[in-house]
Structures are given as C-alpha cells and as structure tokens.
Amino acid sequence: MTIQEVIDLIEDFAPLSYAEDFDNVGLLVGDKSAHVTGALITLDTLEATVDEAIKKDCNLIISFHPIIFSGLKKLTGKNYVERTVLKAIKNDIAIYAIHTALDNQYKGVNDMISEKLGLKNRQILIPRKDSIKKLTTFVPIKNADEVRKALFDAGGGSIGNYDNCSFNTTGKGSFKGNEESNPVIGEKGEVHFEEEVQIGITYPVHLEARILKNLFTSHPYEEVAYEIHSLENKNQHLGMGMVGELEEAIDEKDFLKNVKEVFGCGCIRHSKLLHKPVKKVAVLGGSGAFAIDNAIAAGADIFITADLKYHDFYKAGEKLVLADIGHYESEQFTKNLLYSFLSKKISSFALILADTNTNPINYL
CATH class of the missing domain: 3.30.70.120 (Alpha-Beta Plaits)
Structure with missing residues (x-):
C-alpha cells in the first residue's frame, strides 16, 4: 500500500474536516506516493520515535500529536522539533498526525477514555456546530x-x-x-x-x-x-468531550483511586471533594479547561481532563469535582485506538505500537 492509501483509511474514520481550525493535521513530512514498509503508531513523534521507526523498518509514523504545530521558518536542528523533522527527512520516514480530528470523532479519544472508565449512556459533551x-x-x-x-x-x-x-x-x-x-x-x-x-x-x-x-x-x-x-x-455524534454514567455510584476517593490506577497517573490534581457519590462523569482528553462550564451544565459529578491552571480549579465551586490526570495520561490509549482500527483494515505490512515513552513529565 502507498502512504496515501493508508491516509485514506484513517481519514475515512476521522476526516480532517473534523479537526479544529488551529490544528495542523494530515501528512506533515514525506511522499504520499511512497510504498509503506511498516507503520509505527505513537502518541508523539520525537527523535527517539524516529529512531524506533528506523530500527523497526517503518517508513511511516502515524502520530496523534503533530510534531509541526506552528510554522517552521528554518530547519537547522536548533530545537527538538527541527531535529525530529530533519531526522525523518534524512531517513525517508513520513509523519502523519490526526490530533483533533480524532478528538472530535464519536468513537475517538474521549470514547476510549470513557471505555476505560466503564461509562454507559455516552453522549458528546460539546456537540459540533456547522457540520x-x-x-x-x-x-x-x-x-x-x-x-x-x-x-x-x-x-x-x-x-x-x-x-x-x-x-x-x-x-x-x-x-x-x-x-x-x-x-x-x-x-x-x-x-x-x-x-x-x-x-x-x-x-x-x-x-x-x-x-x-x-x-x-x-x-x-x-x-x-x-x-x-x-x-x-448540533451534531450529536461529533464534537469535543464525552459524558456518561457509571454502572453504580461510587465514593469520590474510590473513583479517583481507580482512575489513578487505570491511567497510571503519577498524581491527580483535583478540586475540593464534595463528599457525595460519583455517578455522572464528563471526560475530555488533553487540555480541557474550556469545557468546565459544559461539564457543569451536563450535570456531571466529576470532570476528568488535563492541563488545568490554578484559577481553573475555582470554577468547580460546589458544582462538581475537577480532576487533572495529566495530558499524556489522558490520551495514552489513543495509539491503541488507531492500532485497533487499522489492524482490521491492513494486512500487507507491519503495524507496530511504539514502545517509546514520550511523556515529558516525571514524578517523584
């Protein structure tokens, strides 16, 4: 198969028109007409990811996050982005990123989080307009x-x-x-x-x-x-975030302990506990502070997301619990989602889940 044929499969599942306007998705590096020797599926593309692709004879990296987000004016290797792109080009490795196109897909990032938490009766938290x-x-x-x-x-x-x-x-x-x-x-x-x-x-x-x-x-x-x-x-099957219900209500601390175990969190930062059972849960992988009001409006008892700032936690008030489980942690299973989808469509070359840990945050 050519790289373009693989792209067609991905974009049939998560069309690039689903992506947010600020995003940089699609084929970022490489020749779409090249034949695929193997595809490495990862959350992030870093130098170490390219090294892994070289070692495993993969000339295509399918990444959730785009390594090129804002414009590159020079390619001199002065930072990790330029070094990664240069190494990929030198080794004829293509890089494709899907990012918010998969965030907005009903069976995408947030459905995977909901699946891991065992949520039922799932609905899009912020349904997409103009679609x-x-x-x-x-x-x-x-x-x-x-x-x-x-x-x-x-x-x-x-x-x-x-x-x-x-x-x-x-x-x-x-x-x-x-x-x-x-x-x-x-x-x-x-x-x-x-x-x-x-x-x-x-x-x-x-x-x-x-x-x-x-x-x-x-x-x-x-x-x-x-x-x-x-x-x-509004499109009820397209949009950011998801809200669903647990099979049975559970104590707040017990729920957070379960989240910490399932997602392997180094820690969970959360707002004040309200001392009431958790039943309805809102989730949004990655940076989700913009959806706090939506989670409150949906009647969620807790909102699982990442990258919350100091003042964001005040917005919880007495209405729900905000839980920041970490950006990487919230999206880590995305590569498994892409692997599962593509493995049902492709048998002509190796699909490989990346072993490289790309989480830039460490915990003592």
Missing part, C-alpha cells in the same frame, strides 16, 4: 428509488443511530430545453411537465463531494435541480 447540511433534489417518480439509494450509499440520510433517513413529497415539475439541450424526457423547445418526487436528506459536511457525485451519476436529467442548505443543528 450538517441538507440536500433537496427533484427526481422523476420512476427514478426516485435509484437516486435515493445512491444518496444513502454515499453516507447521506444518517442521523445518529438511524440511516436511510429522508423526506419525500410528490409534485409536478416543469422545464423547457433550449436548442443546445438534450432532454432525457420531453422535447427541446417545448414546455414539459413531469410528476416528480422531492427528496430531502441531511449529511455531514465532509461527505458533500461524495453525495454530489452519486447524485449526478444516478439522476436521469441532463441538468440536475438541487438545493443545499447549512443547518444550525
């Missing part, structure tokens, strides 16, 4: 089933746990082709009336090109009439 569109088209009655199926096959008409969703009404359409036209139905230069079905479906933004391709190839008309509207609806 759903609506397509309306008009089709002759006899062709409606074929066009509708083509739209469904492209991923249209999926709403949460349901698919093949559409709204259909019948009516009469009219048209008249000019001298340059080649109408499938009716005659050029004559007004024609046709019994049609108006088909309406919703679809995620990243599928638009595929949806339109299937519309145009399945529709019988020379000129396809259609409308596209952006919806204000």
Whole structure:
C-alpha cells in the first residue's frame, strides 16, 4: 500500500474536516506516493520515535500529536522539533498526525477514555456546530428509488443511530430545453411537465463531494435541480468531550483511586471533594479547561481532563469535582485506538505500537 492509501483509511474514520481550525493535521513530512514498509503508531513523534521507526523498518509514523504545530521558518536542528523533522527527512520516514480530528470523532479519544472508565449512556459533551447540511433534489417518480439509494450509499440520510433517513413529497415539475439541450424526457423547445418526487436528506459536511457525485451519476436529467442548505443543528455524534454514567455510584476517593490506577497517573490534581457519590462523569482528553462550564451544565459529578491552571480549579465551586490526570495520561490509549482500527483494515505490512515513552513529565 502507498502512504496515501493508508491516509485514506484513517481519514475515512476521522476526516480532517473534523479537526479544529488551529490544528495542523494530515501528512506533515514525506511522499504520499511512497510504498509503506511498516507503520509505527505513537502518541508523539520525537527523535527517539524516529529512531524506533528506523530500527523497526517503518517508513511511516502515524502520530496523534503533530510534531509541526506552528510554522517552521528554518530547519537547522536548533530545537527538538527541527531535529525530529530533519531526522525523518534524512531517513525517508513520513509523519502523519490526526490530533483533533480524532478528538472530535464519536468513537475517538474521549470514547476510549470513557471505555476505560466503564461509562454507559455516552453522549458528546460539546456537540459540533456547522457540520450538517441538507440536500433537496427533484427526481422523476420512476427514478426516485435509484437516486435515493445512491444518496444513502454515499453516507447521506444518517442521523445518529438511524440511516436511510429522508423526506419525500410528490409534485409536478416543469422545464423547457433550449436548442443546445438534450432532454432525457420531453422535447427541446417545448414546455414539459413531469410528476416528480422531492427528496430531502441531511449529511455531514465532509461527505458533500461524495453525495454530489452519486447524485449526478444516478439522476436521469441532463441538468440536475438541487438545493443545499447549512443547518444550525448540533451534531450529536461529533464534537469535543464525552459524558456518561457509571454502572453504580461510587465514593469520590474510590473513583479517583481507580482512575489513578487505570491511567497510571503519577498524581491527580483535583478540586475540593464534595463528599457525595460519583455517578455522572464528563471526560475530555488533553487540555480541557474550556469545557468546565459544559461539564457543569451536563450535570456531571466529576470532570476528568488535563492541563488545568490554578484559577481553573475555582470554577468547580460546589458544582462538581475537577480532576487533572495529566495530558499524556489522558490520551495514552489513543495509539491503541488507531492500532485497533487499522489492524482490521491492513494486512500487507507491519503495524507496530511504539514502545517509546514520550511523556515529558516525571514524578517523584
């Protein structure tokens, strides 16, 4: 397989359009047309990670965090970013990063955290806006089933746990082709009336090109009439963070001790304990201070995240417990998630979980 073919698999699972605007995702280093000898899957790409890739004959590193985040003006090896990139280039190793595209994926980073904590009834904590569109088209009655199926096959008409969703009404359409036209139905230069079905479906933004391709190839008309509207609806299966429930309520200290054990935390910094059982839990891997108010609004008893600052802990008040388990610790299982997904899709070369510990923080 080529690097691009591997990228296609990853982005079918977590499209780059899911990523936040500030992020730097995709192929950061390397030739997408190169054939893959092996892929090393890691949380971070550092010099040591590149060394491991060289040792294990992997010419592709699939990383959660991007090694290149802001612009590089020079490549002189003066810092760890430049040294890592230079070493990868010298050894023909490509680097691909997925980051917030996987953060926003329903079955992504936060679902993995929730799975480790045993949370049930999971929902997105901050559903994504501006990610759903609506397509309306008009089709002759006899062709409606074929066009509708083509739209469904492209991923249209999926709403949460349901698919093949559409709204259909019948009516009469009219048209008249000019001298340059080649109408499938009716005659050029004559007004024609046709019994049609108006088909309406919703679809995620990243599928638009595929949806339109299937519309145009399945529709019988020379000129396809259609409308596209952006919806204000929040996407309940796309967004940051997750909230769910434990099977049974548990004491705060016992819950935090379990979290510390599951995630191998050197320590957990937390706000004042409220001395009430924990049942509803909100999670957000990585830096999650921006979601404190969302966790409170969701009625969570505790919010598991990382990188909380001194004043962030005051925001907990008497409403919930804030727990900072560490950035690396909260996202460490992400590479396992990527490995599990890709191993079901790829058998033509080795997929290897990186052994290199890239956590920059140590504890006494």
